[in-house]
Amino acid sequence: MFSVNRLASFWSILIFYTAVASAASDGRTTAKTNWRTWAPYRPNLYFGVRLPVPDSLLMGLMWARGDDENSIVRCADNQNEALRDTCEQDEGMSGYGWTKYDVRSGGTQLIHDQELQLDVQTDFTKTPGGEAWAVRVSGTPRALVPNSVKTMVAFHLAEESLNSNEGKTLGCYVDSEALSADQSVYVACQGDFPHMGHFEFWASGRATNKLVGKPTVRRATVPKNKIWKAKAALVDNIKAGDDTVSDDLGGNMQFLQMTFEGPFQVDFIYSPRGSHLESTNITTLLSLSESQFDDRLRKVFPVSNAFKSEAxxxxxxxLLSNLLGGLGYFYGDSKVDNTRAPEYAEVDMDFWTKAEHAMSRAEITTTPPAQLLSFTPSRPFFPRGFLWDEGFHLLPIIEWDLDLAISVIQTWLELMDDDGWIAREQILGPEARSKVPEKFQVQYPHYANPPTLSLLLPLIMAKVTKISPYIGHPSQYVTIPSSGDEENSDLLGLEKLYPLFDKHYEWFRRTQAGNFSANYPRPKGVASGEGYRWRGRTPTHTLTSGLDDYPRANPPHPGELHLDALAWVGASAKALLQLGRHLGLDSAVAKYSKHFEDIKRNLDVLHWDEHSGAYCDATVSSSGKYARVCHxxxxxxxxxxxxxxxxxxxxxxxxxxxxxxxxxxxxxxxxxxxxxxxxxxxxxxxxxxxxxxxxxxxxxxxxxxxxxxxxxxxxxxxxxxxxxxxxxxxxxxxxxxxxxxxxxxxxxxxxxxxxxxxxxxxxxxxxxxxxxxxxxxxxxAEDSGQGTGTSAKPGAATTIVKVLAVFILVLAIAVLVLVTLLHGPRIKGMWEHCRTRLEMATGRDRVTYEEIINLDDHDLSHTN
Structure with a gap:
C-alpha cells in the first residue's frame, strides 16, 4: 500500500544523490537507454507523457477556469470557456513551448495562456536511469488578474490496452489522511502493468497552495479506441456527476482533479517499486539538467560574434528545445489503398481523372499496427510523422544526439513494405487520424516523397569516421573499438541501414520513373532511363513532391519529367555511393557511380534551359515536341x-x-x-x-x-x-x-x-x-550582423576600438623593447600573447564555426 509520508531513508537519499553526482561528473546520460524511458512523447498535448513502447500508461495535463464544475462542462459546449489539453492552433495562447529541453533529462516549458490570463510552467525531470520521473506544474495569474482567481488542474492517466487488460491494475484515491494532517500529498495512485511492474504515482503540493475544497478522483471506463480522448471523458464524467473518493480500483482512465486559488505549484511524481524520487529531489535534478543543457548547447551549437547576445x-x-519537444512515439494502424489499380500507373493523357475515379471505388484496407519514433512539424497542426520533413528535422539532431537520430531513422525504415515503399505521411491510429481530414487519411503505395533520410548518410559517416567532430551526447557509434570488439564499430550500424536505404532507393526509381520509350521525344545525348516524374499529379497540385501547389506543366502529361525528382535521386545516389565505398561494397559502388554520372549528365541535357538560364521541368507540347516549362x-x-x-x-x-x-x-x-x-x-x-x-x-x-x-x-x-x-x-x-x-x-x-x-x-x-x-x-561579425540590405559597415564604435587597439600595440611594443633588453629570451611568449590579443580586438582571429551540416560538405569518396 502507498505510504502517505513518502519519507525516504538516509540510504535511499544518499544513493540518489550519488547517482546524480556520478552522472554529472562524467557527463553521461546513459547513452544507450535513457531516451527510451519516460518522456513527453505525446507532443499533441500541452504536456503528455508515455513510454516509447506499445501498451504504455498514457498521461497528460489539463487546466481550466475553476469557478465551478459547470464552467468545465461549458468548455465542451463551446460556450467561450477553455479546457486545455491538446495543443490547438487558435486557443488564445500568446506563446508556448520548451525553453530548455533534452529528451534524455527533461526541461522547462512555458505556456502563456492569454485567454485564461494564466502563465503555466511545466518542469519535467527524471532520474539518471529514467525509471522515475516528475513534472512540476506551476500556475501564475497574469498581471492585473486578482489572486482570488481559481484554476482547476487535472492530471489524467489511462491504460493503453491495445492487446489485453489482463494483468493490469490502476487505481487512484484521495489521500484524506495526508490532507487532514496538513501534509503535502493530495492524491495517490498505484498500479501494476506486466512490462512496467508495480508503480506509484502521486500529486504533492507546496505549503503555500490555497486548495479550494478537496481534491477529487474521477474514474471512467473508456473504449480502447477512444482512450486518448481524455477531455471528452472528463466532461462526460462531470456531466454524469460520477466522481468518487473511494479506494476501490476500477476504470481504465483516472483523473486527479484539484482546484487552486491564486498561484499554485504541484508536483506529479511517478516512481516504480525500488526507486525513490521526492519533491525535494526534483529541484536538484532540474538544476542539474539545466546546467548540462546550457553547457552542451554552447559546445554543440556555438554562435558567431554577430549573434552573441542573451536574446x-x-x-x-x-529552437533546439522545441524541435526535441516535438518528438513523439506513435503506435497504431494505417489506412492504405492496396488495390494497385492500373490507373495508378498514370500513363494516359488524362491520367489524373482516371486515377481519381479508381480511388473513389477502391477498397481501403487497414494495416497491422506499427510503431514510429518521429519528430513532428507542428504540435498543434501536424502532430505526426512526415517523411520528407524528417530528414530536415534530423540535421540538428545528428549534431546533438547521434544515437537518437539513428534510432529515429531505423523506425522510419522499419515501416517499409516488401516493395520498398514508406508512406509519406504516418497517420497511425485513431488519435493521429483525428487531426487529418478523412480524404487525406488514405496512403497510396505508388506515392513517393523526397527521400531526405538518405541525405543524412554523409553526415552520419562523417561523425562515425571522425572526419567531423562529434561533441553531442555520448554515442555507441562514435567509439574506438577495443581489441576483439570490432562489432561495436560504426560499420555495425551502417551495415544494417544500407540494405533498407538501397531498397527504398530502388523502389523510388522504379515507381517514379519517367517514360523513355519511343513514344515521347527526348533531347540528343540523354542517358536513357535517368529521368523521373512524381506520381499523384493533378493540374493544380503535386503533393508528393512536397511542394504542393508549385506550378508545373499544365495540363499534366504522362511524358513529362520533373527536375526536382531527378535531383533527389541524384543526391540519394551520391550518398549511397559514399556509403558503399565506406562499407567496401564493390557492386554497389559500380551501380551508384553509373547512376550518379548519368543523372548529372541528364540534369543538363534534360532540364537546362538556355533561354531562361535555369533548370526547368520538361513536358511534351501539344505539337508533340520536347518542351521545358520554366517556373x-x-x-x-x-x-x-x-x-x-x-x-x-x-x-x-x-x-x-x-x-x-x-x-x-x-x-x-x-x-x-x-x-x-x-x-x-x-x-x-x-x-x-x-x-x-x-x-x-x-x-x-x-x-x-x-x-x-x-x-x-x-x-x-x-x-x-x-x-x-x-x-x-x-x-x-x-x-x-x-x-x-x-x-x-x-x-x-x-x-x-x-x-x-x-x-x-x-x-x-x-x-x-x-x-x-x-x-x-x-x-x-561586422558583415554578417543585424540589419537589412547590403553587408553592414563597421560603425564608429568599431573604428574607435581599432584605434585604441593600435595605440595599445604601440605602447606594448615600447614596453617589450625595454623588457627585452633586460630579459631577452623570455620575451617571445609575451609577444605572441600580445599579438593574439590584438588580432582578437581587431576581428582578425575570430574562430569560424564550420560544423559539418552541409549535405555534401565532405565527400568521403573524394570524387564526384
Whole structure:
C-alpha cells in the first residue's frame, strides 16, 4: 500500500544523490537507454507523457477556469470557456513551448495562456536511469488578474490496452489522511502493468497552495479506441456527476482533479517499486539538467560574434528545445489503398481523372499496427510523422544526439513494405487520424516523397569516421573499438541501414520513373532511363513532391519529367555511393557511380534551359515536341541545393544570378519559393508560390558556404558574399517573428517577414539553429550582423576600438623593447600573447564555426 509520508531513508537519499553526482561528473546520460524511458512523447498535448513502447500508461495535463464544475462542462459546449489539453492552433495562447529541453533529462516549458490570463510552467525531470520521473506544474495569474482567481488542474492517466487488460491494475484515491494532517500529498495512485511492474504515482503540493475544497478522483471506463480522448471523458464524467473518493480500483482512465486559488505549484511524481524520487529531489535534478543543457548547447551549437547576445542564446535554446519537444512515439494502424489499380500507373493523357475515379471505388484496407519514433512539424497542426520533413528535422539532431537520430531513422525504415515503399505521411491510429481530414487519411503505395533520410548518410559517416567532430551526447557509434570488439564499430550500424536505404532507393526509381520509350521525344545525348516524374499529379497540385501547389506543366502529361525528382535521386545516389565505398561494397559502388554520372549528365541535357538560364521541368507540347516549362523558384535551384553542382560548374554563375536577383528569388527575408516575376506568384492557395520556407533557405546557405570554402572555384567570393547576407536575413526573419509573436512559423512573407501558415512550426524551421554559428570567409561579425540590405559597415564604435587597439600595440611594443633588453629570451611568449590579443580586438582571429551540416560538405569518396 502507498505510504502517505513518502519519507525516504538516509540510504535511499544518499544513493540518489550519488547517482546524480556520478552522472554529472562524467557527463553521461546513459547513452544507450535513457531516451527510451519516460518522456513527453505525446507532443499533441500541452504536456503528455508515455513510454516509447506499445501498451504504455498514457498521461497528460489539463487546466481550466475553476469557478465551478459547470464552467468545465461549458468548455465542451463551446460556450467561450477553455479546457486545455491538446495543443490547438487558435486557443488564445500568446506563446508556448520548451525553453530548455533534452529528451534524455527533461526541461522547462512555458505556456502563456492569454485567454485564461494564466502563465503555466511545466518542469519535467527524471532520474539518471529514467525509471522515475516528475513534472512540476506551476500556475501564475497574469498581471492585473486578482489572486482570488481559481484554476482547476487535472492530471489524467489511462491504460493503453491495445492487446489485453489482463494483468493490469490502476487505481487512484484521495489521500484524506495526508490532507487532514496538513501534509503535502493530495492524491495517490498505484498500479501494476506486466512490462512496467508495480508503480506509484502521486500529486504533492507546496505549503503555500490555497486548495479550494478537496481534491477529487474521477474514474471512467473508456473504449480502447477512444482512450486518448481524455477531455471528452472528463466532461462526460462531470456531466454524469460520477466522481468518487473511494479506494476501490476500477476504470481504465483516472483523473486527479484539484482546484487552486491564486498561484499554485504541484508536483506529479511517478516512481516504480525500488526507486525513490521526492519533491525535494526534483529541484536538484532540474538544476542539474539545466546546467548540462546550457553547457552542451554552447559546445554543440556555438554562435558567431554577430549573434552573441542573451536574446540570441534564448532563441537558439528555444529552437533546439522545441524541435526535441516535438518528438513523439506513435503506435497504431494505417489506412492504405492496396488495390494497385492500373490507373495508378498514370500513363494516359488524362491520367489524373482516371486515377481519381479508381480511388473513389477502391477498397481501403487497414494495416497491422506499427510503431514510429518521429519528430513532428507542428504540435498543434501536424502532430505526426512526415517523411520528407524528417530528414530536415534530423540535421540538428545528428549534431546533438547521434544515437537518437539513428534510432529515429531505423523506425522510419522499419515501416517499409516488401516493395520498398514508406508512406509519406504516418497517420497511425485513431488519435493521429483525428487531426487529418478523412480524404487525406488514405496512403497510396505508388506515392513517393523526397527521400531526405538518405541525405543524412554523409553526415552520419562523417561523425562515425571522425572526419567531423562529434561533441553531442555520448554515442555507441562514435567509439574506438577495443581489441576483439570490432562489432561495436560504426560499420555495425551502417551495415544494417544500407540494405533498407538501397531498397527504398530502388523502389523510388522504379515507381517514379519517367517514360523513355519511343513514344515521347527526348533531347540528343540523354542517358536513357535517368529521368523521373512524381506520381499523384493533378493540374493544380503535386503533393508528393512536397511542394504542393508549385506550378508545373499544365495540363499534366504522362511524358513529362520533373527536375526536382531527378535531383533527389541524384543526391540519394551520391550518398549511397559514399556509403558503399565506406562499407567496401564493390557492386554497389559500380551501380551508384553509373547512376550518379548519368543523372548529372541528364540534369543538363534534360532540364537546362538556355533561354531562361535555369533548370526547368520538361513536358511534351501539344505539337508533340520536347518542351521545358520554366517556373523559376525552388525547383530551379534543386541541383544546387542538393549539392550536385561543383564549384566550377558552368551553370553555377547563372544559378547565383537567379537566387540573388531581387526581381526573382531574393527578398530581405530569404529566398522566395517562386519568382516575383512568375505569372503564378502569390496566386490561388499561395502555399509554395512566393512565401519563404526556411528548410530550403538553410540548404541554400549551406551550399553557398560549400562553394565559399572550396579550394578552388571562380564563384568563391560571390558565394561568400551572397551566403553571408542570406544567412543574416534568414536568421533575423525567424528571430524577429519569434520575438514578436512567441512562435516560429511554417513559412514567412517575402514582403514583410511576417510568420504565416501553422504557428509553433518547430520542425524544419528549427534548422535555422544551424546557421547561427556558420561564418563565411572574409565576412565576419561586422558583415554578417543585424540589419537589412547590403553587408553592414563597421560603425564608429568599431573604428574607435581599432584605434585604441593600435595605440595599445604601440605602447606594448615600447614596453617589450625595454623588457627585452633586460630579459631577452623570455620575451617571445609575451609577444605572441600580445599579438593574439590584438588580432582578437581587431576581428582578425575570430574562430569560424564550420560544423559539418552541409549535405555534401565532405565527400568521403573524394570524387564526384
Amino acid at each position: 540570441y542564446t534564448k532563441f537558439s535554446s528555444s 523559376l523558384g525552388y525547383v530551379s535551384l534543386m541541383p544546387f541545393l542538393l549539392g550536385l553542382m561543383d564549384p566550377d560548374h558552368p551553370h553555377l554563375p547563372a544559378l547565383l544570378d537567379l537566387l540573388s536577383d531581387p526581381d526573382k528569388l531574393w527578398s530581405p527575408h530569404g529566398l522566395r519559393s517562386l519568382s516575383l516575376a512568375d505569372e503564378f506568384y502569390g496566386k490561388d492557395e499561395d502555399y509554395w508560390r512566393g512565401a519563404v520556407w526556411m528548410n530550403m533557405n538553410v540548404l541554400a546557405v549551406q551550399q553557398l558556404h560549400t562553394i565559399a570554402v572550396a579550394a578552388e572555384g571562380p564563384e568563391k567570393s560571390r558565394a561568400a558574399r551572397i551566403g553571408a547576407e542570406l544567412r543574416r536575413n534568414v536568421v533575423q526573419t525567424v528571430y524577429d517573428s519569434w520575438a514578436n509573436t512567441g512562435f516560429v512559423w511554417e513559412q514567412y512573407s517575402d514582403k514583410t517577414g511576417e510568420g504565416k501558415g501553422s504557428r509553433a512550426f518547430t520542425g524544419w524551421t528549427s534548422c535555422t539553429i544551424l546557421l547561427l554559428g556558420l561564418e563565411f570567409p572574409g565576412f565576419g
